[in-house]
Structures are given as structure tokens and as C-alpha cells.
Amino acid sequence: MKTLAQLIQGYQRYCTEYCPQHQDLLAQLARGQQPQVLLITCSDSRIEPALIFQSEPGDLFVLRNAGNIVPPYGDRSTAEAGTIEFAVLGLQVRNIVVMGHTQCGAVRALLQLEAVRAQLPCLCQYLQAAARVPALAQVRAADVPPEQQFRLAVYQNVLVQLDNLLTHPAVAAAVARGQLALHGWVYHIETGAIHAYQHSTGRFLPLEQAALEPVHTEWPFDLSAL
Secondary structure: OOOHHHHHHHHHHHHHHHHHHOHHHHHHHHOOOOOOEEEEEEOOOOOOHHHHOOOOOOOEEEEEEOOOOOOOOOOOOOHHHHHHHHHHHHOOOOEEEEEEEOOOHHHHHHOOHHHHOOOOHHHHHHHHHHOHHHHHHHHHOOOOOHHHHHHHHHHHHHHHHHHHHOOOHHHHHHHHOOOOEEEEEEEOOOOOOEEEEEOOOOEEEEHHHOOOOOOOOOOOOOOOOO
């Protein structure tokens, strides 16, 4: 893994190689942004959206946190709520993608909150927004090995965050008007593959087979899938 000094060297190459070759794009971006997609994904260092989607600056509006969590809408403002509201009302994005990933440390912590609470109290308090995940995973996979239950929880976590998204007024209204589509994806660190939730079948399928079908149109979402 690269050191800070190596990252700075990368920045220097960005300045001397990328910027001179993309002056028109950078000048256009200086006048504003018009991304079509809000990507909500994990802060995990193994997830690199621009690399995964081969995107350019201005293509993705990205919200990242531990576990790709979307707190339900409430009286207390959160950074996530503000970012989502701005993306929908300010930027008028057309799609929101919640992308979880395999081997997610935040989801693993969700499955053993009490065991890690003393060591990571702030993280555990924050993860309460996804408290339904371990219960759902246990119901769906009560008799399977822990690692398989963990894998299922990664998928369930994506569905729970999609459900939480629809508690946000800006999201619910845009979805109801047909101006916004929601999608649930899981990125596989081991292979680079992405599986997308297909609402009509209730299954996660390889992205190229899922036909970009929006996951749902109203709250609450059916969390019994998988």
C-alpha cells in the first residue's frame, strides 16, 4: 500500500500529466457540476468508484461512510441527510445507487455490536441506524455458518439502506414523480464483480443481467428478499 509520500508523488503526476491534457474538462467543471448519479458506498479503501466505473471528474456525486449507511430521516440533521437532499433537489440526480461490498468491516461489526462497543463506541452508536440488519440476516440464515450469515448481512444492509432512503422527503417525492430511480448493488472485492438487486425477482443478479430495474417505488420496502 502506498505511503503518504507516494500519494503526493501521484498528485504531482496528476498536475503535470492529467491536468494539461484535460484543461477543457476542468474548465467546464469549474462552471458547475451536473452528475446524474449519487453513489452511496463504503469508506473502505478497497472501494475506488472512479476506477470501478472508469468515470471522469463530474460523473459521480459520491457519499461515503463506514458501511454505506443512510440514517432514516428525522428531526436531527445528519451529513448524510444534507448530502442526499442536495443531490436530489440541488443537483437533480436521476439515480441513487447504494453499493455495499463483501468483507465489509462495518457490517461485521453490526453482527457483534455488543462485543465491539467498548473498543469502538462511536462507530457502534452510528451503526444503530442499521440495527435491523443483524436481525434480518439471522431470520433468513439462522442455520448457516457465521461467514455465510455475514455475507447475507452485506446484501440485507443494502436493502435496509434503500428502505431508509425512502424516509427522506426529497427522495420519496422524486421517486413518486418518476424523476428518480433507486438501485441496490453489492461489489465483490474478491473478483470485481457487481451484483444488482432486481425488484421483480427479489434476487441479486450480475449487473449485466439485472437490466437496471429500479428497486422499488414506495416506502416501506419489502425487506424479506433474498
